[in-house]
Amino acid sequence: MATFFGEVLSVYSRAVEEDEEELEENEEDAQIRKELEEKRDVHLHWSPEVSESLKSGNKLQCSDFILAVGHNAARFLSVYVLTSSNWDAVGHVSVWNERSRGVTGQSSEESACVFYRRKENPSVLICQLTCYVAEDQQFQWTEKVFDCLQHRELNVTVLSDSSMADYKTADYLCSSSAPFLRSLHTSAFSGQPVCPSLEQPNIVTGLPAAVLSHCQVHRIAAVVYQCYSDVIGPDSVSMETYKPALTRHGKSIQLDPSPSTDILRKFVRPTDIQSNLYI
Amino acid sequence: MFISSQKSPPRFRDFTLVMPAVAVGNVGQLAVDLIVSTLNLSRVGFLHTDCLIPMVGNNPYATCKEDAEELHTSAEVYTAAELKLAVLQIRAPVVQTKSKKFRELLLSWIKESGFSRTVVLSSSHAYQRDDRQLRDTPLRYLITPSLLKVSEDALKELGWREMERAAAFPGVTDANTEPRLSIPGGGISKALYIDSCAEDVPLAVLLIFCSEGDNIPDAFTLVNHLNDWLHLLDNPSQEPHKWKIPTSWTLLFGSGIPPDLY
Numbered sequence: 001m002a003t004f005f006g007e008v009l010s011v012y013s014r015a016v017e018e019d020e021e022e023l024e025e026n027e028e029d030a031q032i033r034k035e036l037e038e039k040r041d042v043h044l045h046w047s048p049e050v051s052e053s054l055k056s057g058n059k060l061q062c063s064d065f066i067l068a069v070g071h072n073a074a075r076f077l078s079v080y081v082l083t084s085s086n087w088d089a090v091g092h093v094s095v096w097n098e099r100s101r102g103v104t105g106q107s108s109e110e111s112a113c114v115f116y117r118r119k120e121n122p123s124v125l126i127c128q129l130t131c132y133v134a135e136d137q138q139f140q141w142t143e144k145v146f147d148c149l150q151h152r153e154l155n156v157t158v159l160s161d162s163s164m165a166d167y168k169t170a171d172y173l174c175s176s177s178a179p180f181l182r183s184l185h186t187s188a189f190s191g192q193p194v195c196p197s198l199e200q201p202n203i204v205t206g207l208p209a210a211v212l213s214h215c216q217v218h219r220i221a222a223v224v225y226q227c228y229s230d231v232i233g234p235d236s237v238s239m240e241t242y243k244p245a246l247t248r249h250g251k252s253i254q255l256d257p258s259p260s261t262d263i264l265r266k267f268v269r270p271t272d273i274q275s276n277l278y279i
Numbered sequence: 280m281f282i283s284s285q286k287s288p289p290r291f292r293d294f295t296l297v298m299p300a301v302a303v304g305n306v307g308q309l310a311v312d313l314i315v316s317t318l319n320l321s322r323v324g325f326l327h328t329d330c331l332i333p334m335v336g337n338n339p340y341a342t343c344k345e346d347a348e349e350l351h352t353s354a355e356v357y358t359a360a361e362l363k364l365a366v367l368q369i370r371a372p373v374v375q376t377k378s379k380k381f382r383e384l385l386l387s388w389i390k391e392s393g394f395s396r397t398v399v400l401s402s403s404h405a406y407q408r409d410d411r412q413l414r415d416t417p418l419r420y421l422i423t424p425s426l427l428k429v430s431e432d433a434l435k436e437l438g439w440r441e442m443e444r445a446a447a448f449p450g451v452t453d454a455n456t457e458p459r460l461s462i463p464g465g466g467i468s469k470a471l472y473i474d475s476c477a478e479d480v481p482l483a484v485l486l487i488f489c490s491e492g493d494n495i496p497d498a499f500t501l502v503n504h505l506n507d508w509l510h511l512l513d514n515p516s517q518e519p520h521k522w523k524i525p526t527s528w529t530l531l532f533g534s535g536i537p538p539d540l541y
Contacts, residue, residue: 139329
């Protein structure tokens with residue numbers, strides 16, 4: 001593209017990268033590429049008890065799978081659901097990509113993707129995911145996790161954080177309307193979503209999209225509740241917005257409707273000041 | 280890769296497949312949206328693959344409240360059995376490292392399904408045209424030998440321009456450098472065309488030179504061009520064809536403006 005001053009700028013297309021010539025790779029390059037690909041593999045680690053029950057092709061009995069993607073969604077579950085001692089950590093996923101911090105091979109306590117199961121009702125499974133799963137890993141994450149779950153009568157609920165900047169609407173939305181929920185559900189979902197459906201032309205991307213695509217294609221009842229917030233860090237108001245999403249789970253989840261301030265304080269730290277330029 | 284959304288798998292034998300390449304201006308995808316929306320095609324299945332970036336949304340072709348809440352994914356197949364037409368819509372970019380795998384999956388699905396011909400709607404960077412390409416029409420075509428055998432007369436009658444081959448290094452006179460095909464900004468178009476020639480798949484690429492911006496007029500130009508050949512919309516009068524814009528084509532350039540900005 002030429003500008004008014006005559007210089008030529010290379011144009012970035014929103015649709016596509018320059019089509020790359022597929023160069024002949026020597027063996028060393030191919031080996032490095034293969035190692036990099038393997039490093040990006042998604043690894044599922046279950047507790048010994050669960051691994052045992054998954055042996056010889058068995059699947060986990062699961063009636064409800066709740067996935068929280070993002071810090072507010074994950075902390076909502078920590079504050080409103082997981083504070084009771086009724087949950088066992090049963091597994092974690094390790095995934096490495098360019099945005100990962102720390103070393104690989106994390107233990108389940110440090111892992112940014114943990115699975116919990118209800119003690120009295122092991123068919124209820126919760127997953128908190130706070131790390132970034134890259135575009136080339138989202139499909140793999142979904143396939144590997146859902147391969148372990150039996151699909152019959154499975155209900156999937158996904159809680160997902162999103163920024164209000166990504167929400168498109170003809171009428172300008174001022175800050176007082178945020179945070180709010182919007183939903184998307186698969187054809188197999190027979191319930192009633194607790195909030196309005198996501199309007200055109202908005203879409204859902206990332207891991208929630210990968211999970212919903214999988215469920216749509218495999219006819220599993222699933223719903224995504226996307227919370228649009230105008231706050232960058234974790235905040236208690238955005239977390240509370242998710243409450244209606246789990247009310248229909250009632251007894252199986254045992255939501256704590258009003259957690260104590262101590263618990264809230266524990267999970268919602270004020271955003272660390274990283275720079276004094278913008279306080 | 281193809282998973283049917285209906286009780287029995289759909290039959291594609293002898294159908295024409297129209298599909299977009301994810302390319303500059305998303306023109307191919309916009310053109311396919313117009314086809315699905317105008318002909319009111321019904322979805323018959325999904326292309327479920329790790330080669331595309333995942334995305335989901337409500338029905339982009341919704342006409343009323345009842346069908347608005349239907350979930351749609353990043354790659355879906357629609358058909359009109361009475362027109363023997365199948366349309367693949369791709370709504371997300373190809374994962375960078377999986378371009379070759381995606382082409383292989385596509386070609387094997389095309390061959391298995393038995394499509395009589397495949398038409399790829401694509402686009403190319405307007406700023407990279409050479410002197411010949413700057414003149415006249417911005418539309419070009421490419422056709423594999425196996426499809427040329429059956430469509431040669433139709434193409435002659437239409438008077439279309441074939442995509443030119445360009446020298447690899449213009450100005451360098453070297454007997455060894457053959458003019459070669461280049462579709463900058465065309466995504467997988469070139470590689471898909473070359474693979475189809477090698478595997479004897481009847482395939483054509485229809486492309487338009489364009490730049491990023493408001494590409495709706497380019498989509499209309501491309502879909503009318505396609506219609507001249509395939510006659511998807513036929514009206515006996517000379518009026519321009521009425522393509523129906525889908526409801527998802529709103530707010531393409533962002534949300535409403537805050538009133539207190541002014």
